[in-house]
Amino acid sequence: MPMQQRMEMWFQAWNSLMQDMERQGARVWPLIIDPPALLDEIEAREKSLGISFPPTIRKILQEGSRQVQINWSLPSRALDPFSLSGDLGWSLDAFEWPYFGVDEECEDDKRYLSFHVGGNGDMLLIDLSTDAEDPPVYSWGHETGEFLLLGKSFTEFVERVTELGCIGAESWNYEALACEDGLDVEGQVAQEWKEWLQAFRTLTLDEAVQDFEKLVVFAKMHGAEDERIQAAFAQYDWEQVLHVWVKHIEQETTSSNLLPWCQLIVKTVGKKAESWVLSLWESEHCERLGSSLRAYVTAVCLPEEEGLQRVIAEMDEVVARKECLLGYAANSHLHHFRAREVILWMEPHVAYPIEGWDDLFAVSRPQWLDLIRWLDGNEAQRQIALSAWGKMLANGESPAGEADWQEIHRLLDVAYEKAILRKEKERVDRIRSALETTMY
Structure with missing residues (x-):
C-alpha cells in the first residue's frame, strides 16, 4: 500500500x-x-x-x-x-x-x-x-x-x-x-x-437506560454524577443496584478503584445503603474499605448525627492511643460532613502542621464567632483560621452569622504583629486585600 x-x-x-x-x-x-x-x-x-x-x-x-x-x-x-x-x-x-x-x-x-x-x-x-x-x-x-x-x-x-x-x-x-x-x-x-x-467510544446513555446490564457498564465508565444516570438507576430495585456495586467492591483488587465504587453507591443508592454502611462498622468487615472511605459513605448514607458520632469516636480512639493525628487524616475522615460540630471537635486537637486542618475548618461551615475565637486562640489555631479564611474568600464564601468587624480587624493586626514567618504575614495581607474588595 x-x-x-x-x-x-x-x-x-x-x-x-x-x-x-x-x-x-x-x-x-x-x-x-x-x-x-x-x-x-x-x-x-x-x-x-x-x-x-x-x-x-x-x-x-x-x-x-x-x-x-x-x-x-x-x-x-x-x-x-x-x-x-x-x-x-x-x-x-x-x-x-x-x-x-x-x-x-x-x-x-x-x-x-x-x-x-x-x-x-x-x-x-x-x-x-x-x-x-x-x-x-x-x-x-x-x-x-x-x-x-x-x-x-x-x-x-x-x-x-x-x-x-x-x-x-x-x-x-x-x-x-x-x-x-x-x-x-x-x-x-x-x-x-x-x-x-x-x-x-460507542455506548450512549440513551442506549444504556434501556438495559440494566448496559447501564451498569455505562456507569462504570462514566460515574453517576449526571442526574440522568441517577434517574435511570432509580427505575430499578435499589437492592439490586446495591448488590452489583458491593459485589464489585468485594472483588476489587486495586485499592484506587474502591473510591469510584463507593461513589457509585452514594449516587445511585444513597441513604438506602444504610444497612450496608452499618455492616462496615462491624469488626469482620471494617478493613475492606479502610477508615477514610468508610467515613465517606458514613457521612452520606447514615443520619448525620449518627454518622458524625461514629467517625469522631474513631478519631478520638486515635488520640487516646496517643498516635499523632495529622490534619490530612482528620480532613479525609470528616470533611464530607460539612458540619460545624467538626470545628468544635477540632479545637483541642489541632497542631502544626496546619495543612489539612485549614481545609477541614473551611468546609465545616464556620460561623464568625468560630473564626474570631480561633484568631484569638493559640498560634496553631490562629494560622489555621487565617489559612481557612483565605480559602473561603478565594471561593467566594464567608462564615455564617453577624461579623464583628472591629474585633476582626483588631485580631488581624495582632496576627500580623505576632507573625514570625514571611508566609504568615503574607497570609494576613492577602486577607486584608480581599476584604478591601469584598462587600460585608
Whole structure:
C-alpha cells in the first residue's frame, strides 16, 4: 500500500478516535497532524544528527506529516480495568540521540534514535542497527532501563498501536500487550482492552437506560454524577443496584478503584445503603474499605448525627492511643460532613502542621464567632483560621452569622504583629486585600 494512502487511513482512524473520546467525556488534547516536511528541512535535520533517516521514516515525514501528536485520558471516575491513556507522536524536530542516564558513552547511544518522549521520561525509539528501510520500534523505560520491542517496523508499530487506541508512550502502557514480535493485538488482554475501549467510544446513555446490564457498564465508565444516570438507576430495585456495586467492591483488587465504587453507591443508592454502611462498622468487615472511605459513605448514607458520632469516636480512639493525628487524616475522615460540630471537635486537637486542618475548618461551615475565637486562640489555631479564611474568600464564601468587624480587624493586626514567618504575614495581607474588595 502506498505510504500516502496508508497515512490517510491512520489520519482518519485518529480523527475518529479523538472525536469519540471527546464526545464520551474523556479529556482530549488538540490532535496535531502537521503538513509534510520539506525536503530541505529533512536534510537539515539529518545533517544535524549526522545520519540519513531510514527510507520509510523519510517517506512518512515527506509524504505524510512532519509532526503528529495524539493525547487522551479517561475521566478519573472511569473504572478502567487497564488504566491506560493515549499518547502517540513523532516530530521531525523530536528525532534525537537518546541519553540513557550514564555519563560515559554507551554503545546504544547511536544504535537508537528517539522520536517521542512520554510524560514520565520513557522514550519511543527506532533501532538503526538493522539498517532496515522500515526500522523496528522499542520502548525504553527510564526507571528500569529496559528495552521493549513494540513493532518489527515503524509502520507495524503505528498500525498496531492505532488499533489499540494510540496507547502509550510510557512503558507500562505496553507491558501487558507486548510479546516477542511486538505489540500483540490479538491476545486475550488486547481483545479485552479493545472491547472495553470500543464500548467506551460507542455506548450512549440513551442506549444504556434501556438495559440494566448496559447501564451498569455505562456507569462504570462514566460515574453517576449526571442526574440522568441517577434517574435511570432509580427505575430499578435499589437492592439490586446495591448488590452489583458491593459485589464489585468485594472483588476489587486495586485499592484506587474502591473510591469510584463507593461513589457509585452514594449516587445511585444513597441513604438506602444504610444497612450496608452499618455492616462496615462491624469488626469482620471494617478493613475492606479502610477508615477514610468508610467515613465517606458514613457521612452520606447514615443520619448525620449518627454518622458524625461514629467517625469522631474513631478519631478520638486515635488520640487516646496517643498516635499523632495529622490534619490530612482528620480532613479525609470528616470533611464530607460539612458540619460545624467538626470545628468544635477540632479545637483541642489541632497542631502544626496546619495543612489539612485549614481545609477541614473551611468546609465545616464556620460561623464568625468560630473564626474570631480561633484568631484569638493559640498560634496553631490562629494560622489555621487565617489559612481557612483565605480559602473561603478565594471561593467566594464567608462564615455564617453577624461579623464583628472591629474585633476582626483588631485580631488581624495582632496576627500580623505576632507573625514570625514571611508566609504568615503574607497570609494576613492577602486577607486584608480581599476584604478591601469584598462587600460585608
